[in-house]
Amino acid sequence: MRADARRNRELIVRAATRVFMADGEAVSMEDIARAAGLGVGTLYRHFPDRAALLALISCDVLSRLTARTASAAASDLPRWEVLLGYVRDAVQEPFAMLKSVPVDDPDVAEPVARLHAVVLDVIKAAQAEGSLRADIEPAAVLDLLSLVVCRQGARADDPLALVVLDGLRSR
């Protein structure tokens, strides 16, 4: 792939991520192109259609988050801190858009599964560590965090996230 093509692809992904974060999933291809400073044609050269763009951005978001979480998990931080870090990172991403992506698409399903696997490990370890309530199924914890994180406009320090995290803490 040529240098400028790679650069433009990156511009598209970044712009789309930005506008999805800001305005939700119902953004037109024209708007994304404009935000990227490119023509619509360029979008379509890089992504066959809207769904593909959504899918790719989702994958991007997911793998970025998986990488970051896995890296934190490899540290010797307390597992609770790793979990908090996950939430803090996730709310910085346009996670809400995942709701409009077909999770059946294997290209999306796989990165989702990988992220889930990493986070589930952290959850279990946090329960073993004693920082996370052990009387809740790990999968339920994951669901709860996903709920917190997938709201349009979520922030790590909004009351809701704080409540949920506090509710998950062992006493």
Add this chain to the structure above:
Amino acid sequence: MRADARRNRELIVRAATRVFMADGEAVSMEDIARAAGLGVGTLYRHFPDRAALLALISCDVLSRLTARTASAAASDLPRWEVLLGYVRDAVQEPFAMLKSVPVDDPDVAEPVARLHAVVLDVIKAAQAEGSLRADIEPAAVLDLLSLVVCRQGARADDPLALVVLDGLRSR
């Protein structure tokens, strides 16, 4: 308002509620009219535009829920039961659509405030009663319940709701 006008308005609201529950917010005005057994023109006679219809249905949903919750609150049931009842009732309504309604609109803001007031009272009473964790701000509990209830396709007995409710319970 004449009897048939009131009847049609009711038909529209009911039909819209139904299709919003079933198919989400992205339903066309034609679809709503068809579901109501009316022409689109009649929709527009009753509601100046799509936003107004959404707002009004939201109000309808909200006031119905407020009434039901207030009535339960007037009983001598345990406050925890009243709270559970609220969740059970709310998930039967197209609450998810509230996310696409401008809450700035005073016509919507007010019923929201009224529902919140009623539920907050129940929350505080449940904390006083000792059934609901008292170490969480009532407003935060409300947010948490809203989160549970406003998901598209939410059910009172899905794992997520169960986890949240369990997390709120005093031990």
Add this chain to the structure above:
Amino acid sequence: MRADARRNRELIVRAATRVFMADGEAVSMEDIARAAGLGVGTLYRHFPDRAALLALISCDVLSRLTARTASAAASDLPRWEVLLGYVRDAVQEPFAMLKSVPVDDPDVAEPVARLHAVVLDVIKAAQAEGSLRADIEPAAVLDLLSLVVCRQGARADDPLALVVLDGLRSR
């Protein structure tokens, strides 16, 4: 169907017929709408998509021609005259567009078959009458006439049609 709707449908069909005759099959829906003095939306209210419009106009053309030919066939004109009349009528219609209509579509296949049946009868009768060369398969005569008639911009009195018709004549 309401009076104005029927009138507009007629306008669409007429306008489309006209522009297909004039400019060939590659005309945009906007152009057709403009030619009909209507908005594109109206086209789509009457015809679900471009293919449906093409199919319907083809059917219209075909049945008009079938009716005219059958009526001539019911007269006591010489069969040769009936055949000439068919060619004269056909070249007045946007027959060329049939080449871009999916003949597999049963809605089109049937009127085509009906026209063919009528014309084949005339052909056979003309051969029996002695005015049409009898040493050619009726089906081949039909094909030949179709070829003459389906050219973009065909005219009944252009040299080509004259030659073909003359070639078909018994001597």
Add this chain to the structure above:
Amino acid sequence: MRADARRNRELIVRAATRVFMADGEAVSMEDIARAAGLGVGTLYRHFPDRAALLALISCDVLSRLTARTASAAASDLPRWEVLLGYVRDAVQEPFAMLKSVPVDDPDVAEPVARLHAVVLDVIKAAQAEGSLRADIEPAAVLDLLSLVVCRQGARADDPLALVVLDGLRSR
């Protein structure tokens, strides 16, 4: 013109001829470039626009056919055979595309005229020879053969061609 430029031009013309034969005139420039194993840019280096490419391919087809027919005309074959050979050769070429080429373009008009001249000579000679009906204008015979030959997917032995050729034969 450098050797590789000539080679590329040849590649383009050949590829375009091939895909026009196979898929009709509605082929994209990208498709043609891909079929030629070249980039679109190279197409545009050789041909200013789509019309020019079409025109040039037409010229190519026409002159190839003119050469072949003239060569056959130079032999001592019966003129009827030469005429049959012309039809057989022509149907192997993407002659249908000529319908979408502006014949006004002098670059196209001239090769058309040259082919016509050659074929007309053959036609007249065949009439003189007694193998071709002499009661039809040579120009009309030419038109008729053009009609046969310019159909998308024409073949020398399909019923239609056979009928036309048979109709032209003297008895």
Add this chain to the structure above:
DNA sequence: TATGAATGAGTGTTCATTCAT
């Protein structure tokens, strides 16, 4: 008044053509 037909701006997508690499 209720109806649903008409409208047209807006959306996703394609493709001839231009231009940076």
Add this chain to the structure above:
DNA sequence: TATGAATGAACACTCATTCAT
């Protein structure tokens, strides 16, 4: 010079809204 990436006008089609019946 050859490449193929970028462009944007054009197309088919949708749907909130208006308006004739």
